[in-house]
Amino acid sequence: MRRYDTSIALYERTRKSLAGGVSSNVRYASVPVPLFFERGEGAFLYDVDGNEHIDYVLGNGPAILGHAPKPVIERVAASLARGQVFAAQHPGETALAERLCRLLPGIEVVRFATSGTEAVLMAFRLARAFTGRTKILKFEGHYHGWSDQAYISARPALNEAGPANAPVPVAGSPGMPPSVLDDTVVAGWNDLDLLADALARHKGEVAGVIMEPVMVNGGPTPPKPGYLEGARKLCQEHGALFICDEVITGFRAGLRGAQGRYGVTADLTIYAKAVAAGFPLAMVGGRRDVMDTLLDRGVMHGGTYNGNVQSMEAALAALDILEAGDGAVYRDLERRGTKLMEGLAAIAARHRVPVKVQGLPAIFQVYFTEGPAPSNYRDAVACDRDRALAFHRALQDEGIRTNQQAKWFLSVAHDDVIIDRTLDAADRAMKAVA
Template sequence: MTATPERYARSIADLTRSKKTLAGGVSSNVRLGDKPFPLFFDRGLGSHLWDVDGNEYIDYVLGRGPLLLGHTPKEVVQATVDQLWRGQIYAAQHELEYELSERVSRIIPCADLVRFGISGSEAVHGALRLARAATGRQTVLKFEGQYHGWLDNILYSLSPDPTRAGHALHPATLAESSGQFSGADSHVVVLPWNNIEVLSQYLEQHHNEIAAIITEPVMCNTAVIPPLPGYLEAMRDLCTQHGVVLIFDEVITGFRLSLAGAQGRFNIKPDLTIFGKAIANGMPISCLAGREQFMGLIAQGKVGHGGTYNSLPAAVAGAIATLDLLEKDGAAVYDTLETTGQSLMQGIRNLTAKHDIQAVIQGYGAIFYLGFPVQGANLPVGQAITDYRSSLAMDNDLYTIFVSAMVDRGVRIIPRGNWFLSSAHNQADVESTLKAIEEVFAEVIASKVTA
């Protein structure tokens, strides 16, 4: 099966028109890489989306992750709409604001105090400012292949060119965009993920310079790489030992890996943490939370934190409704996410074996990664991808072909390999998805690979 241009005729026309006034025809550069090209969508319900041409998709993109409950859950939509009729923005306090902060403080282990914003990028910015103010140090340590927002002070070495990235154990700090300060001027140090020896040695020598370590507790922006056993625990101990602020960026893992996020699932308590739109099932809100020792600097006015749209009433109302559903029946939704996701992962494994296709499938039921190694890749037994450099063994061109073929068959997935599950996905979705995958494997992929 090969899709004809007629399948996407209206999206093609919309993109052509959009490019005349909208830079690139999109409002986020990430969307430029969508396959087969940036489609235009009309509506979503549950686990499904419909584009402007009327094509229906099982959606594993889920707004790039935040739609834990699927599209347009009625309770969240109703709470949002009800609040909009009471007021769009007050530029002042409202009672829903502290109701939500109390909920977050109760649920999240490190959340003594909370502040709300709009985007994850700005919450990261606030966390870095707090860490520098608290420690009197300037340098931030991040990990190669991790993403913490698009602002200039942290957008380094997300997907660096391996010919410029330096030694695997001592990566170069490389800007991701023209217009940023060079790596040498960035006050950012980059290290490999999942290597506690390198981290320990670096802190031993340079801890007096390091204000914070910022990390995804699971490396979701590159191949959904879990932490190796003991890695996060050792990182926590090193930060305590050297007076370095530990920041967990839970924009993706927050409320997805468990109700209390990755820090709850792994029982690791950071000093500061960041959550994004998942707290409100996709409504525009972010959360900066942490220990009173640090967040108190904001409360005292010593560290600036502001924003006209912070605690936007409709988004806060949506967040409370979302947490109501996530906490319902003892947070039973997480069993559903894990069961459905694991069923899909196992089904894909079975199909790769059936069609003699080498693949990497790793992660969790709620979010996992699928990739195809390049021919001749020497992958270790077990968890095949443990850091950014090992992710380079994946064949991105082949996966792009796979993504386009899946979209043509009504399954929408992210080109970089992440699959997001929602509570709205069910076994019928899994079976339909596996049927599409088998067709793509047999008709498209098998002829291009050898296990």
């Protein structure tokens, strides 16, 4: 059994000065306490008790190149003496903006921000300014940051969420003004009839429809064939902007994100996380006529750290690796992720534990269920969470770090040796669960 005595002592001490002992609520959940880490390197994290973890959390997505990737660190380090924030432009911004516009589907213009949460807020404002409408349509189980406007029905309790065919918006936190619910329409995802109904019920009111093009936060679930194209068409018919939140899927579902993978193009897209390989960077990009409202119509967007020197350098260095050979690293990532997914499914079958392993090779989840793989949030929450948590804990004892839903993020640093080691450990963990 691994010991976490130093983490436990540090957590007790930290709680006295840092609210809840953490800097983000999603970090509460780990056991026996929120753990403290000394350092990360490649696929590994080392905690303050000296335990090594093969890390499949990867900062919840950013560390697509593994922890502390050398080329990124070196380029950022070389930039440090030049300064950090100028409250002005610098050539690194131009270089990155040009590169992203050239690379990404539907991105004619970008604007940089610092976190996904605020980039989503900017997309909402752009959609409202462009269409002159107020409501945003979002989907149950989709997370778009913790703001008042977006943290709605991201993980609702089903006894509060209303019927599946017409969910009611549920505020995700105390302290959110009830008025935000009036501006939000919630629909079930992955079902075009539900979206068509919701848009028809709110005809002429919806400024934008936002979704994770592959649902990840509510449980990794790919879109049904034709769903993204159909959603885009419905948005067009109703005069609403189609907004893809690729904060997780960007540079993870493939070099060109979920849109590249599935061949659809949004009006506006939010990228963050993997784009800067661990440094804080988010962006909104998309149609020039929509983005031009920033200038033409005076739509306000600000942010002291937007476009800061180090985040630009980090993204440029990351793109050198991700773009090489038109995304050659993604071919490895797909192969290794598929091997891991199939290996986990085979292990569960061997131990007679009913699971479905679903998602994309670089972000997937082990669902404990006898039923079919989930196709939406309600299916995902119907799976056995206690068993998922037991598997997560058993994995942690084996030195494998996943998130509490037994969700797995993969990086290019997870080579075949690491995957094989992981599968051996997962076999013992699954035996413990069985």
